[in-house]
Amino acid sequence: MSAMPGAPEDMVLVTGLSELVTGLSSDAGVGVLRGVAIALGGGRIAAIAPESELVGRYPAAQRVDCGGAVATPGLVDSHTHAVFGRWRADEYELRARGESYMEIARKGGGINASVQDLRGRSEDELVELTRPRLREMLERGTTTAEVKSGYGLRTDDELKMLRAIARLHQEGPLDLLPTFMGAHEFPPEHRGSVRAGYVDLLVDEMIPAVAEARLARFCDVFLEPGVFTPAEARRILEAGQAHGLGAKLHADELESGGGAELAVELGAVSADHLGAVSDAGVRALARSTTVATLLPATLFFLGRKQYAPARRLLDAGATVALATDFNPGASPSPSLPLAMTAACSQMGMTPLEALVAATAGGARALALDDGRGTLVAGAPADLVVWRADDHRMIPYRYGVNLVQGVWKRGRRVV
Amino acid sequence: MSAMPGAPEDMVLVTGLSELVTGLSSDAGVGVLRGVAIALGGGRIAAIAPESELVGRYPAAQRVDCGGAVATPGLVDSHTHAVFGRWRADEYELRARGESYMEIARKGGGINASVQDLRGRSEDELVELTRPRLREMLERGTTTAEVKSGYGLRTDDELKMLRAIARLHQEGPLDLLPTFMGAHEFPPEHRGSVRAGYVDLLVDEMIPAVAEARLARFCDVFLEPGVFTPAEARRILEAGQAHGLGAKLHADELESGGGAELAVELGAVSADHLGAVSDAGVRALARSTTVATLLPATLFFLGRKQYAPARRLLDAGATVALATDFNPGASPSPSLPLAMTAACSQMGMTPLEALVAATAGGARALALDDGRGTLVAGAPADLVVWRADDHRMIPYRYGVNLVQGVWKRGRRVV
Numbered sequence: 001m002s003a004m005p006g007a008p009e010d011m012v013l014v015t016g017l018s019e020l021v022t023g024l025s026s027d028a029g030v031g032v033l034r035g036v037a038i039a040l041g042g043g044r045i046a047a048i049a050p051e052s053e054l055v056g057r058y059p060a061a062q063r064v065d066c067g068g069a070v071a072t073p074g075l076v077d078s079h080t081h082a083v084f085g086r087w088r089a090d091e092y093e094l095r096a097r098g099e100s101y102m103e104i105a106r107k108g109g110g111i112n113a114s115v116q117d118l119r120g121r122s123e124d125e126l127v128e129l130t131r132p133r134l135r136e137m138l139e140r141g142t143t144t145a146e147v148k149s150g151y152g153l154r155t156d157d158e159l160k161m162l163r164a165i166a167r168l169h170q171e172g173p174l175d176l177l178p179t180f181m182g183a184h185e186f187p188p189e190h191r192g193s194v195r196a197g198y199v200d201l202l203v204d205e206m207i208p209a210v211a212e213a214r215l216a217r218f219c220d221v222f223l224e225p226g227v228f229t230p231a232e233a234r235r236i237l238e239a240g241q242a243h244g245l246g247a248k249l250h251a252d253e254l255e256s257g258g259g260a261e262l263a264v265e266l267g268a269v270s271a272d273h274l275g276a277v278s279d280a281g282v283r284a285l286a287r288s289t290t291v292a293t294l295l296p297a298t299l300f301f302l303g304r305k306q307y308a309p310a311r312r313l314l315d316a317g318a319t320v321a322l323a324t325d326f327n328p329g330a331s332p333s334p335s336l337p338l339a340m341t342a343a344c345s346q347m348g349m350t351p352l353e354a355l356v357a358a359t360a361g362g363a364r365a366l367a368l369d370d371g372r373g374t375l376v377a378g379a380p381a382d383l384v385v386w387r388a389d390d391h392r393m394i395p396y397r398y399g400v401n402l403v404q405g406v407w408k409r410g411r412r413v414v
Numbered sequence: 415m416s417a418m419p420g421a422p423e424d425m426v427l428v429t430g431l432s433e434l435v436t437g438l439s440s441d442a443g444v445g446v447l448r449g450v451a452i453a454l455g456g457g458r459i460a461a462i463a464p465e466s467e468l469v470g471r472y473p474a475a476q477r478v479d480c481g482g483a484v485a486t487p488g489l490v491d492s493h494t495h496a497v498f499g500r501w502r503a504d505e506y507e508l509r510a511r512g513e514s515y516m517e518i519a520r521k522g523g524g525i526n527a528s529v530q531d532l533r534g535r536s537e538d539e540l541v542e543l544t545r546p547r548l549r550e551m552l553e554r555g556t557t558t559a560e561v562k563s564g565y566g567l568r569t570d571d572e573l574k575m576l577r578a579i580a581r582l583h584q585e586g587p588l589d590l591l592p593t594f595m596g597a598h599e600f601p602p603e604h605r606g607s608v609r610a611g612y613v614d615l616l617v618d619e620m621i622p623a624v625a626e627a628r629l630a631r632f633c634d635v636f637l638e639p640g641v642f643t644p645a646e647a648r649r650i651l652e653a654g655q656a657h658g659l660g661a662k663l664h665a666d667e668l669e670s671g672g673g674a675e676l677a678v679e680l681g682a683v684s685a686d687h688l689g690a691v692s693d694a695g696v697r698a699l700a701r702s703t704t705v706a707t708l709l710p711a712t713l714f715f716l717g718r719k720q721y722a723p724a725r726r727l728l729d730a731g732a733t734v735a736l737a738t739d740f741n742p743g744a745s746p747s748p749s750l751p752l753a754m755t756a757a758c759s760q761m762g763m764t765p766l767e768a769l770v771a772a773t774a775g776g777a778r779a780l781a782l783d784d785g786r787g788t789l790v791a792g793a794p795a796d797l798v799v800w801r802a803d804d805h806r807m808i809p810y811r812y813g814v815n816l817v818q819g820v821w822k823r824g825r826r827v828v
Contacts, residue, residue, distance in 0.1 A: 087807065087811075089806035089811075092758065092765065092806055092809070093764050093765055093806055096758045096762055096764045097762075097764060136814055140813070297813070300714065300759060300760075302759065303759045303760050324813075332810055332811050332812070333811070333813030334813060335813030335814070338812070341715070342714075344510045345510075345714060345715050345716065345717045346714075348511075348717075349510060350510045350511060351503070351507055390503050392503035392504065392506055392507050395506070396501070396503040396506045397503075397746050398715065398746070398747045398749075399554070399738075399747030399748060399749030399752040400550055400747065400748065400749070401815070
């Protein structure tokens with residue numbers, strides 16, 4: 001609640017708030033504030049204090065009256081595959097007709113369909129196709145997002161994807177954190193007996209090239225029966241770490257395979273999915289700094305009945321993040337609020353826990369330590385104002401976009 | 415594909431369509447048309463024919479180019495409780511903390527909370543509160559909706575709700591069909607030993623008063639263990655039928671209780687929910703004209719794992735409708751497209767089956783025989799144009815509102 005210096009003429013006061021969600025854990029008793037306003041200046045939160053106090057302190061500031069709305073930190077979507085070519089609505093119909101995700105993949109659909117498609121597109125095309133998707137995310141409250149490569153699966157195509165991400169980050173207003181995920185699947189030219197050659201390519205060529213070009217912050221692997229094995233995942237993630245890329249792991253999505261335990265052992269920043277995580281995996285995550293990133297909208301969309309054990313993870317003390325998994329196969333939704341609804345309805349998270357997981361939790365899953373994901377003095381002025389008088393309305397009113405305004409680094413962008 | 419007369423200067427040509435979904439069953443091979451345009455005039459569909467042919471036939475018509483979008487009939491939401499007072503986001507948090515819907519109801523929450531709230535509000539207040547909710551529905555493609563009473567549970571308060579529905583119907587542009595649902599729950603003054611007195615009140619006083627005032631088309635009963643019994647439901651629905659109100663039944667929602675069979679036996683227009691319908695109930699529905707109205711968004715929101723057996727109902731030959739169940743407890747979403755996503759993801763309906771169920775199916779569930787719910791020459795010009803080049807995108811791209819334009823009776827309203 002301390003003030004920061006800033007040119008008074010550039011100050012903005014966000015007033016008329018019914019509630020402010022700090023993004024800090026509700027256990028600290030500071031999860032939800034009432035009666036406060038927000039002062040923004042120099043791209044940061046200058047102060048959060050009772051409205052009358054801030055109005056007195058900054059008489060020259062521009063006032064934005066929100067008419068009784070809820071303010072939260074800008075949402076942090078820590079797991080997306082938002083760069084891709086065409087949509088795959090055709091596969092959605094096949095799944096409705098009873099074909100499984102893995103069956104469709106074996107017939108050349110799934111990730112491979114996106115690989116075939118993406119290899120034929122230019123970097124410019126990818127930028128054009130992705131820009132409106134990022135706008136959809138922003139309009140639903142996301143101000144920082146991770147985006148993975150992994151539809152190229154060849155050095156040049158992976159670099160093309162990562163350059164598209166870098167350009168879109170430069171354009172803004174969303175901050176994008178790039179993850180190299182050449183280990184999303186084995187490409188068609190490396191199936192069967194030549195699998196090991198692809199892991200060599202990842203380790204010996206792609207990771208060094210990506211790191212050299214400074215095009216990624218993280219390295220991620222799809223660890224799942226039929227895709228990458230634990231030994232392959234370890235080798236790839238350790239190579240990434242040796243090149244300065246933090247480790248992430250698609251772990252225990254559909255079957256339990258010790259993925260959470262491996263992520264913890266490697267000191268991964270996050271273990272993602274966890275629909276089938278074991279009890280040992282829950283305990284390992286709870287004792288670690290590895291964030292458990294849950295993607296319940298994906299499981300809803302795939303029609304699965306078993307969700308990640310969010311309640312056990314939270315009760316054990318693990319840090320939980322919620323993300324969309326935005327991608328053309330398993331989760332074509334850019335909406336983090338809808339993922340929160342799935343979290344509350346299907347996994348027993350409270351609305352406040354879901355909000356913390358989609359803000360501060362997401363920031364932890366991206367190793368951000370600049371205050372992003374929280375609404376406190378000194379943090380970047382990334383915030384969302386919602387058309388609601390109670391933060392619980394955000395996941396409760398699913399199927400409606402309640403976003404009333406979005407600020408990124410102090411600038412209004414929605 | 416025949417033309418209808420209409421003043422040429424009032425004609426509108428909707429062109430630039432990638433696909434047109436007729437709303438007719440896909441079995442007839444006419445579910446999806448390509449290369450066609452739509453001529454609207456006099457509030458009706460004048461013609462659907464190849465674009466070049468219509469442009470030649472109506473050279474003076476106003477052109478609306480949709481840029482490659484999908485056109486469907488206006489959605490028909492055949493089951494809502496959209497008139498109510500306050501939202502109940504507080505209960506959403508309790509449920510996330512592990513309390514069941516029925517536990518919350520026993521403590522004075524649930525429907526009873528809405529009853530206490532609604533009794534203290536004026537008809538004007540209800541109109542004001544409901545108007546923006548209907549706008550949300552319209553913006554997501556709904557052009558006709560059923561709305562139930564059932565939060566008054568006293569003659570005057572039930573009539574107040576129905577008058578609010580009548581006023582909102584008069585205002586338009588949504589067509590609203592009112593259902594009397596005094597048998598939504600037992601009111602607090604009629605619990606325990608005086609239950610029978612409430613059924614007498616429904617049959618002897620409320621139904622005659624509602625019918626006399628011509629304030630309802632249908633009569634509905636919540637048949638479920640702990641609420642109304644089969645014998646009570648039969649008595650109430652037969653009284654309604656004697657007064658000209660078509661029967662509807664909330665049946666087999668959480669437990670199987672012979673509700674579908676009873677609905678068929680009574681010649682009900684629809685049996686709704688059916689999450690726990692028996693095999694005998696499926697067979698009975700398939701042999702009848704009673705529409706099976708499924709509400710999968712409710713089951714998603716309540717976190718239930720078992721959905722209605724849509725696939726078995728369709729394969730057996732039952733007519734299926736999809737609706738939102740829009741209400742402040744179990745389904746605070748106005749989005750029929752999101753209910754379609756739940757239908758495809760959770761119940762194995764194809765995107766086209768879901769669209770037919772949310773258009774022609776809904777119209778059948780409301781006994782509409784004027785062509786609503788279909789996009790064919792002669793039908794009312796209620797249609798939606800979607801920002802998509804493939805109808806499968808509508809349920810696939812969940813979490814985003816793809817509606818580009820809505821026409822009601824030939825007038826553009828979104």
